[in-house]
Amino acid sequence: xxxxxxxxxxxxxxxxxxxxxxxxxxxxxxxxxxxxxxxxxxxxxxxxxxxxxxxxxxxxxxxxxxxxxxxxxxxxxxxxxxxxxxxxxxxxxxxxxxxxxxxxxxxxxxxxxxxxxxxxxxxxxxxxxxxxxxxxxxxxxxxxxxxxxxxxxxxxxxxxxxxxxxxxxxxxxxxxxxxxxxxxxxxxxxxxxxxxxxxxxxxxxxxxxxxxxxxxxxxxxxxxxxxxxxxxxxxxxxxxxxxxxxxxxxxxxxxxxxxxxxxxxxxxxxxxxxxxxxxxxxxxxxxxxxxxxxxxxxxxxxxxxxxxxx
Amino acid sequence: xxxxxxxxxxxxxxxxxxxxxxxxxxxxxxxxxxxxxxxxxxxxxxxxxxxxxxxxxxxxxxxxxxxxxxxxxxxxxxxxxxxxxxxxxxxxxxxxxxxxxxxxxxxxxxxxxxxxxxxxxxxxxxxxxxxxxxxxxxxxxxxxxxxxxxxxxxxxxxxxxxxxxxxxxxxxxxxxxxxxxxxxxxxxxxxxxxxxxxxxxxxxxxxxxxxxxxxxxxxxxxxxxxxxxxxxxxxxxxxxxxxxxxxxxxxxxxxxxxxxxxxxxxxxxxxxxxxxxxxxxxxxxxxxxxxxxxxxxxxxxxxxxxxxxx
Numbered sequence: 013x014x015x016x017x018x019x020x021x022x023x024x025x026x027x028x029x030x031x032x033x034x035x036x037x038x039x040x041x042x043x044x045x046x047x048x049x050x051x052x053x054x055x056x057x058x059x060x061x062x063x064x065x066x067x068x069x070x071x072x073x074x075x076x077x078x079x080x081x082x083x084x085x086x087x088x089x090x091x092x093x094x095x096x097x098x099x100x101x102x103x104x105x106x107x108x109x110x111x112x113x114x115x116x117x118x119x120x121x122x123x124x125x126x127x128x129x130x131x132x133x134x135x136x137x138x139x140x141x142x143x144x145x146x147x148x149x150x151x152x153x154x155x156x157x158x159x160x161x162x163x164x165x166x167x168x169x170x171x172x173x174x175x176x177x178x179x180x181x182x183x184x185x186x187x188x189x190x191x192x193x194x195x196x197x198x199x200x201x202x203x204x205x206x207x208x209x210x211x212x213x214x215x216x217x218x219x220x221x222x223x224x225x226x227x228x229x230x231x232x233x234x235x236x237x238x239x240x241x242x243x244x245x246x247x248x249x250x251x252x253x254x255x256x257x258x259x260x261x262x263x264x265x266x267x268x269x270x271x272x273x274x275x276x277x278x279x280x281x282x283x284x285x286x287x288x289x290x291x292x293x294x295x296x297x298x299x300x301x302x303x304x305x306x307x308x309x310x311x312x313x314x315x316x317x318x319x320x321x322x
Numbered sequence: 323x324x325x326x327x328x329x330x331x332x333x334x335x336x337x338x339x340x341x342x343x344x345x346x347x348x349x350x351x352x353x354x355x356x357x358x359x360x361x362x363x364x365x366x367x368x369x370x371x372x373x374x375x376x377x378x379x380x381x382x383x384x385x386x387x388x389x390x391x392x393x394x395x396x397x398x399x400x401x402x403x404x405x406x407x408x409x410x411x412x413x414x415x416x417x418x419x420x421x422x423x424x425x426x427x428x429x430x431x432x433x434x435x436x437x438x439x440x441x442x443x444x445x446x447x448x449x450x451x452x453x454x455x456x457x458x459x460x461x462x463x464x465x466x467x468x469x470x471x472x473x474x475x476x477x478x479x480x481x482x483x484x485x486x487x488x489x490x491x492x493x494x495x496x497x498x499x500x501x502x503x504x505x506x507x508x509x510x511x512x513x514x515x516x517x518x519x520x521x522x523x524x525x526x527x528x529x530x531x532x533x534x535x536x537x538x539x540x541x542x543x544x545x546x547x548x549x550x551x552x553x554x555x556x557x558x559x560x561x562x563x564x565x566x567x568x569x570x571x572x573x574x575x576x577x578x579x580x581x582x583x584x585x586x587x588x589x590x591x592x593x594x595x596x597x598x599x600x601x602x603x604x605x606x607x608x609x610x611x612x613x614x615x616x617x618x619x620x621x622x623x624x625x626x627x628x629x630x631x632x
Binding site for chain 1: 336337339340344347368369423481482484485486487489490492493538539544545548563565566589591594595
């Protein structure tokens with residue numbers, strides 16, 4: 013369990029501090045947990061990262077390149093060395109706890125289509141109804157932490173400003189964490205029950221703000237789209253607004269066949285520097301496959317127990 | 323007019339950029355304006371400040387101390403030298419545009435009880451009904467920018483996360499700015515009409531989070547108080563919540579006679595480091611004095627015109 017992968021997301025580290033001090037503060041279902049602050053140096057400075065976004069540092073090529081250094085990348089290597097699947101104190105599942113300034117509510121992000129991830133997400137969706145953002149096929153954004161563990165996902169809760177602890181955001185995070193642990197414990201006990209369908213929001217592309225030739229933004233997000241994560245967006249719907257109040261409507265990018273699209277990470281503060289004003293997804297219902305269930309059950313059978321009965 | 327005194331408050335600089343590119347973008351009422359980004363270096367890094375909060379740098383003792391340096395303090399000296407009341411391009415009124423993660427709505431902050439400030443605030447309150455936070459008698463927080471100009475106030479709009487441009491926050495800011503300019507133009511024309519009463523929220527004290535002996539927070543803001551800026555708080559009302567969910571109620575600090583109190587800057591992200599979880603005020607209705615009106619009229623008669631008729 014990782015909190016504070018981004019140092020200015022304060023809610024999960026607040027919970028983690030409580031769970032560390034108070035062993036009864038988290039219903040861990042008897043699973044053996046490692047609780048880790050992802051980027052303690054960035055957390056101490058209340059900054060997302062020091063030099064490089066830690067949650068983009070876990071690409072194998074980056075981790076392995078001896079010519080690359082810097083505190084965040086070093087921290088990524090340290091986390092893999094200490095807790096990776098080949099470490100002495102190996103972890104098999106990574107739960108990475110994030111918050112966002114976007115109105116994502118209590119939600120999940122998975123990276124690619126690993127069967128065990130899909131099973132974990134399906135189990136969580138069955139328990140709490142959480143929406144799922146499937147991030148894939150995005151060459152501009154790679155190297156996410158959970159990808160370096162055999163199974164893992166991000167719990168993403170918002171809206172909350174950077175640097176703010178909000179009790180409701182903490183409560184939502186804790187609910188999702190406890191549900192994830194319950195799903196893993198059920199899989200470990202050979203008692204995993206998944207729903208027939210998984211509802212995913214599959215990543216299509218990201219939209220940047222309209223920009224002038226000098227790179228400066230020529231418009232900002234339209235107020236009608238603010239806080240409308242997970243709502244459908246149709247061609248012509250307002251997306252951006254110019255400083256004089258003019259509206260720029262949604263024009264489907266060439267080749268995009270999904271309609272409507274479903275925006276996520278709308279106006280996330282940290283994504284401005286990445287050139288992302290929002291991401292577009294396609295909402296799809298997938299049959300849950302027996303292979304996913306088997307993959308998570310097999311993995312969970314290797315998880316360590318804390319000794320307490322389930 | 324100053325935007326971006328804090329570099330991670332992005333809404334006012336977005337407006338300022340528009341006004342600079344487009345002279346028709348702001349109804350300036352014929353007044354001659356200087357538009358300035360307060361802390362361009364911090365703005366470029368999307369950080370509140372580099373080494374020292376610029377909006378605490380304007381205490382005369384700090385400005386005058388040759389042993390003190392640093393980029394933010396140097397910027398404060400530069401602003402006073404370029405635009406202060408003794409500069410060649412002198413400005414007489416400072417409007418400092420801020421945003422906050424607290425639910426302050428569209429609001430004003432004045433520092434102390436200078437008659438011209440009170441008149442400007444009263445004129446704005448009459449036009450837009452904005453609530454006013456009177457910050458005074460707080461030895462822990464001094465050196466605000468507007469205090470170094472003969473007249474000035476802060477326009478404070480929220481909630482908006484740091485680093486986020488929100489079209490509605492921009493619209494509110496612009497409305498308040500245009501109303502302030504209209505009040506000044508009326509004063510310049512000798513046609514200032516003020517309401518009979520001014521409603522102020524007078525600063526009493528600030529509350530920090532409960533802390534353990536090691537300084538770490540032992541509680542966070544209670545969800546019932548989140549986003550309740552400008553709402554009354556009675557003894558026993560929830561203020562903080564411990565990580566296990568226990569409620570800590572409001573206990574009036576010794577000697578505080580005002581009841582109820584009215585919280586402002588509730589859970590502002592940037593105030594954690596200042597040890598401020600919220601500030602308490604007393605709501606008071608003051609008769610508007612003829613002396614205030616005269617002070618602003620006298621000052622406004624010295625304001626430069628852009629030549630255009632009012």
